[in-house]
Amino acid sequence: MHPPTRISAEDIAKSRIEDYALIGDEQTAALVGRDGSIDWLCLPRFDSAACFAKLLGDEENGHWRIAPKEPEEAEDAADADGTPHTCTRRAYRPGTLVLDTEWDTPQGSVRVTDLMPQRNRAPDLVRIVEGLSGRVTVRSTLRLRFDYGSIVPWMRRTDGHRVAVAGPDSVWLRSEPPVPTWGENLGTHSEFTVGEGEKVAFVLTWHPSHEPRPPLVDPYNALSTSVADWQAWSARCRYNGPHKDTVLRSLITLKALTYAPTGGIVAAPTTSLPEEIGGVRNWDYRYCWLRDSTLTLGALLTAGYREEAEAWRDWLVRAVAGAPADMQIMYGLAGERRLPESVLPWLNGFAGSTPVRIGNAAVRQLQLDVYGQVMDSLSLARRAGMAVKPHMWQLQCALMEFVRSAWRQPDEGLWEVRGGRRQFVHSKVMVWVAADRAVRTMERHPELKGDLHGWRKLREEVHREVCERGYDPGRNTFTQYYGSQELDAALLLIPRVGFLPPDDPRVQGTVEAVRAELGHGGYLRRYSTDHAVVDGLPGGEGTFLVCSFWLADALHMTGRTKEARELFERLVRLTNDVGLLAEEYDPVADRQLGNFPQAFSHIGLVNTALALFGDEGAG
Numbered sequence: 001m002h003p004p005t006r007i008s009a010e011d012i013a014k015s016r017i018e019d020y021a022l023i024g025d026e027q028t029a030a031l032v033g034r035d036g037s038i039d040w041l042c043l044p045r046f047d048s049a050a051c052f053a054k055l056l057g058d059e060e061n062g063h064w065r066i067a068p069k070e071p072e073e074a075e076d077a078a079d080a081d082g083t084p085h086t087c088t089r090r091a092y093r094p095g096t097l098v099l100d101t102e103w104d105t106p107q108g109s110v111r112v113t114d115l116m117p118q119r120n121r122a123p124d125l126v127r128i129v130e131g132l133s134g135r136v137t138v139r140s141t142l143r144l145r146f147d148y149g150s151i152v153p154w155m156r157r158t159d160g161h162r163v164a165v166a167g168p169d170s171v172w173l174r175s176e177p178p179v180p181t182w183g184e185n186l187g188t189h190s191e192f193t194v195g196e197g198e199k200v201a202f203v204l205t206w207h208p209s210h211e212p213r214p215p216l217v218d219p220y221n222a223l224s225t226s227v228a229d230w231q232a233w234s235a236r237c238r239y240n241g242p243h244k245d246t247v248l249r250s251l252i253t254l255k256a257l258t259y260a261p262t263g264g265i266v267a268a269p270t271t272s273l274p275e276e277i278g279g280v281r282n283w284d285y286r287y288c289w290l291r292d293s294t295l296t297l298g299a300l301l302t303a304g305y306r307e308e309a310e311a312w313r314d315w316l317v318r319a320v321a322g323a324p325a326d327m328q329i330m331y332g333l334a335g336e337r338r339l340p341e342s343v344l345p346w347l348n349g350f351a352g353s354t355p356v357r358i359g360n361a362a363v364r365q366l367q368l369d370v371y372g373q374v375m376d377s378l379s380l381a382r383r384a385g386m387a388v389k390p391h392m393w394q395l396q397c398a399l400m401e402f403v404r405s406a407w408r409q410p411d412e413g414l415w416e417v418r419g420g421r422r423q424f425v426h427s428k429v430m431v432w433v434a435a436d437r438a439v440r441t442m443e444r445h446p447e448l449k450g451d452l453h454g455w456r457k458l459r460e461e462v463h464r465e466v467c468e469r470g471y472d473p474g475r476n477t478f479t480q481y482y483g484s485q486e487l488d489a490a491l492l493l494i495p496r497v498g499f500l501p502p503d504d505p506r507v508q509g510t511v512e513a514v515r516a517e518l519g520h521g522g523y524l525r526r527y528s529t530d531h532a533v534v535d536g537l538p539g540g541e542g543t544f545l546v547c548s549f550w551l552a553d554a555l556h557m558t559g560r561t562k563e564a565r566e567l568f569e570r571l572v573r574l575t576n577d578v579g580l581l582a583e584e585y586d587p588v589a590d591r592q593l594g595n596f597p598q599a600f601s602h603i604g605l606v607n608t609a610l611a612l613f614g615d616e617g618a619g
Helices: 009-014 219-234 244-256 290-303 306-320 369-383 392-406 425-444 452-469 489-497 505-518 545-557 561-572 599-617
Strands: 021-024 029-032 037-042 050-052 063-068 089-092 099-105 108-115 124-143 154-158 161-166 169-176 182-184 187-195 199-208 584-586 591-593
Touching: 021 244, 063 099, 063 108, 099 124, 108 219, 124 219, 187 199, 199 219, 219 244, 244 290, 244 599, 290 306, 290 369, 290 599, 306 369, 306 392, 369 392, 369 425, 392 425, 392 452, 425 452, 425 489, 489 505, 489 545, 505 545, 545 561, 545 599, 561 599
Parallel strands: none
Antiparallel strands: 021 029, 029 037, 037 050, 037 063, 063 124, 089 099, 099 108, 108 124, 124 187, 124 199, 154 161, 161 169, 169 199, 182 187, 584 591
16 A cells, blocks of 8 residues: 655645546546546545545556656656646536647647546546647556555456456556557556547446446547537526526536436535645535535526436435434435445545545434425425425425424534534524425415424424524624524525525624624635634634525625625636636635535525526526
8 A cells, every 4th residue: 555645835835626627427527637637536436435546645546647748858847757737728518528628739739538428337437639730749647546546456458458457346448549558657658649630539447347348438429429418408507697607517517416326416526625725624525415405406496407306306305214313414325324434544635634534424413404404305396396206295294293302402503513512593493494394385285284283383483492592682693503602604594594584684684794704805604613612623614615605695685786796706706717616715825625526516606696697597
């Protein structure tokens, strides 16, 4: 196993999360750097072990770079293997997840097109090199390292392929037309020259090592089919307002983060990208969170993607089936419940940020807000006319009975704090949402059976308690938890969920207080980390992007639409050159932080665009 290496201050400064682009096949995803290197890929699923883990370590933990070979004398412009640092330009083909990366060199220009076609049996990674002008020598360096960069596979040649095998994993590499390859320093290398119009395609295919090789994929057919399929999907988008390309890119990203076999949507395709460079707030986000459910459903429905919304609703209903007391805050891609957390000590972390974690211990937490999220999502689905599942109302009734018995308990809250349970105001507001949606559903559908009187009483009781114990009249703001002085960006959702109207003075006071106390560099933190009492963790974090979108929504709802649009414009400018957002942003260092790309951030972008420009942007 390759031991961790020390990261220099220069390397930390150069390491930027926003340097990556995303490709995927709706079952897993890869991150491609500006230097033409694929530094993260888990096979065969989002939550599988990575075979390229340079993102969280170094080159010896696995990567695959294809880029022009630099002249030997240009050492200052090249890395140790002779390839240039960064591309000249890159972009997705319009309306697709197909990435084109181009270099202009003294010898000519060359393009590398990266994609993962929709799979039949096995996942394929396709990389097509095309000469644009002149004659350019290109170098490919492949280092496969299974199990998160810890296992060097056995390599052999078979039928024109390079085959890597270790334990349960097998990867086949081929090129069309064939180019010579050789092994060196536990890597597979090739060099070739392309002129204008000449192409060389590489295909990397994974399959279980005990099974025969899957059918070969034609890389050029895969490219044309992928472009056509993605553009047909994108054409369904109903949004035609400002920043349409950015909104569509966010929707494509959400589609890419969907695990197609089940409809579950992962929070991000990565683990342990830090919320603070050098810090310990590094978590595995390759799972499906219930907290995202209503906002995700609303974004998909409003933007015109009903099929995806129904698949997400169906995943949600399957995942939470069972005893309501056992409902979790997150699940695996197919609804798996056991997500044990562990540390990978051989990886030195992104920019030296350790520990690197897989699994997520927060799965065991109690978060009362998820009951409100589920009830709100199923209510929204019913109002949108989705087909009602036979057992769905029975499930909702069971959830309400648990909520009625458990709502007074303290919990860990929306943000999964590890500093002990508290009476979080947002959690109680979402308990109110659960009761409110149950009542409203029965009022709209009198044929349904349930404890309408009891749920109305619960709704009134929770509302009264939150307004009495979760509100600070001296400062005219709701607080993070009962009796606290701290604030929480989740309080901005109070008018959105209907707990109080936007023109209520308490709502307007809360918006002002949150903006003033949690604002940082023009954006919003989710809560204060100046004292680790609440979240129980050392260090800090960046501004939380979805919270800044919530602020824009709250400003709009409270009649300050001009300010909301100005904030939205600033947030859009934070997307990287290919339109992607991480979880957080550091306005001092001007860099993205946290797992990438982050579904929650892109959901926020879509929903805020729809709220601000819905009248002019829906077609």
